[in-house]
Amino acid sequence: MTCPLCKGKMKKGKTNLPFARGKNLLVVRDVPALVCSQCGDSFVEYENVEILENIVASAEKDGVLLGFIQFNKVA
């Protein structure tokens, strides 16, 4: 896969993704993603986006409104 922005090479890597919901800001760390070796843009695959949404939703349910969460497939 090539980068949609700069056509650079995308490599498997990890990224941190911020989720803003109203006044809340959660950052999910170490999300598996394809990362551009040229401009650093990242692309998260659909299956991982779903997991991310579950992680963020369950953190909010636990009352976490601000901070970092570790990406975890088991969650």
Ligand SMILES: [Zn+2]
């Ligand atoms: Zn790029």
